[in-house]
Structure formats: C-alpha cells, structure tokens
Amino acid sequence: MDAPIPTVVTGRSTSKAAARIRAAAIEVFAVKGYGATTTREIAASLDMSPGAVYPHYKTKESLLFAISLEGHRAALEVVRQADADTDSATARLGFTVAAYVRWHAENHALARVVQYELRSLTPEHFKEVVDVRRATSGVFANIIGAGELSGEFHAIDKDAAVLAITSLGVDVSRWFPSNTHPDASMLAQRYAELSFRIVGATAWGENRNVACCDGCRNGKSI
Numbered sequence: 001m002d003a004p005i006p007t008v009v010t011g012r013s014t015s016k017a018a019a020r021i022r023a024a025a026i027e028v029f030a031v032k033g034y035g036a037t038t039t040r041e042i043a044a045s046l047d048m049s050p051g052a053v054y055p056h057y058k059t060k061e062s063l064l065f066a067i068s069l070e071g072h073r074a075a076l077e078v079v080r081q082a083d084a085d086t087d088s089a090t091a092r093l094g095f096t097v098a099a100y101v102r103w104h105a106e107n108h109a110l111a112r113v114v115q116y117e118l119r120s121l122t123p124e125h126f127k128e129v130v131d132v133r134r135a136t137s138g139v140f141a142n143i144i145g146a147g148e149l150s151g152e153f154h155a156i157d158k159d160a161a162v163l164a165i166t167s168l169g170v171d172v173s174r175w176f177p178s179n180t181h182p183d184a185s186m187l188a189q190r191y192a193e194l195s196f197r198i199v200g201a202t203a204w205g206e207n208r209n210v211a212c213c214d215g216c217r218n219g220k221s222i
Contacts, residue, residue: 018056020046022067030109034064034117064117065125071107071114072132078103079139089147090201096139097165097195098188104172105184111173137162144199154200165195 024045028037039060043050057063082099083092104111118126140162147153155161168191181187 015056017052018066021048021053021056021063022070025063026067026110026113029064029067029113029117034060034113034120039063061120061122061125064113065121065129067110068114068118068121068125068129069132071110072129072136074107075100075103075111076132076136076139079136083139083143085146089143089150089152090196090203092143093140093147093153093195093199093201094192096143097169098192100136100166100169101172101188101191102184104169105176105187108173108176111170115170115173137166140165147199147201152202154202155198156200161199164198168194 021042025037025042028042028045032041037060039053039057040050042063043053053063057066078099079096082095084095085092087095104115114129118129121129141158144153144155144158144161148155148158172187172191176184176187181190
C-alpha cells in the first residue's frame with residue numbers, strides 16, 4: 001500500500017497572491033540560490049513591497065518550505081499516476097522513470113529549488129519534505145522488488161538501484177535543457193532504458209519504447 005502523502009502544510013497560503021509569490025521565488029531561487037536571495041528581491045520582481053509578502057509567508061524559509069512541499073508532492077503524484085500494478089514490472093519501471101524524468105525536465109526551475117535547497121529548511125520542515133521523498137523512492141522500490149520476485153530484474157542491490165535511478169532523475173533539473181538533450185520526451189525514454197540496465201532487466205529491449213511520446217498513460221501512447 002502506498003504511504004500517505006502528508007496533508008498539513010504549516011504556514012502556507014493558498015491564495016492567488018501567494019501562488020504568484022511562490023512562482024516568483026522559484027525563478028529567483030533557481031538563478032541566484034536560496035542563500036543569496038532576499039525577500040525584498042522576490043517582492044520587487046512582482047512590483048510588490050516586502051511587507052506585501054509577509055501576510056502570506058512570515059519568513060523566507062516558510063516560503064521555501066511551501067515550494068518544497070508542493071514540488072515534492074507533485075513529483076510523487078506524477079510517479080504514482082504513471083504506475084499500474086497490472087503491468088509487468090519492466091513496463092511499470094519504464095513508465096514511472098519516464099514520468100519522473102519528464103517532470104524534472106519540464107519543471108526544471110522548480111525541481112532545482114526543491115531538490116537542491118533542502119538543507120536550508122528547518123529540521124521540522126525538512127522532515128516533512130523527506131517523508132514525501134521517501135514515499136517517492138518507495139514507489140520505485142516496490143516496482144523493483146516486484147521485478148525481482150517475477151524474475152524480470154536481477155538488481156545486485158535494490159536500495160542502491162533506487163538511489164541510482166532517483167538520483168539520475170533529480171540531476172536532470174540541474175542541467176536541462178542542453179544542446180545534446182533539448183527534448184524532455186526523448187530524454188525520458190533514454191533514462192527509462194538506462195533504468196532497465198541498472199536493475200538487470202531480462203527483457204528490457206522489448207520495452208525500449210515504453211516511455212515514448214508522452215511517457216505516461218491516460219490514453220496516450222505506450
């Protein structure tokens with residue numbers, strides 16, 4: 001059974017103004033880094049006074065927390081939606097890896113902030129975000145475990161395989177797009193193929209196009 005996603009977001013505002021503040025903060029954090037950014041700069045990018053941010057986010061850290069929790073929940077939801085335990089483990093892995101990679105590519109500014117600024121959170125906020133990260137890793141761990149039981153996968157170390165696959169996906173946000181890899185869909189397919197090799201999939205060649213086109217379900221091409 002999937003681990004529940006934490007539902008309490010302490011100090012987060014859900015108004016349209018707050019959403020604009022989060023969006024502006026993502027862009028500035030992604031370019032300058034959290035530590036080098038001031039709340040004043042974020043407000044200025046929206047032609048707002050610093051005092052206008054305060055009713056929504058009392059501190060810069062509370063703003064980062066709202067962004068981090070929102071981003072990690074979005075990534076988890078994308079992976080869960082891509083998974084279907086009626087498929088073979090190989091197909092499940094291909095779909096979920098493709099979805100994870102595409103999310104980090106298409107939302108690279110947001111992903112860069114939520115994945116690389118974690119240590120700036122308070123211990124309490126850090127723990128809440130890490131719980132969501134563990135739930136995401138758990139999806140991949142369950143799939144790899146199912147593949148080992150079915151004989152589809154021969155991973156030397158399941159935990160290491162999960163770490164390798166998720167780390168590759170996360171790193172996409174650091175450099176995407178590039179001259180070599182400007183297309184999120186193609187990149188997702190390539191990373192799905194790499195994941196088959198990581199887990200020692202016995203029939204990965206038969207599933208090499210599992211992540212093609214939109215790399216997900218909902219009536220789209222498999």
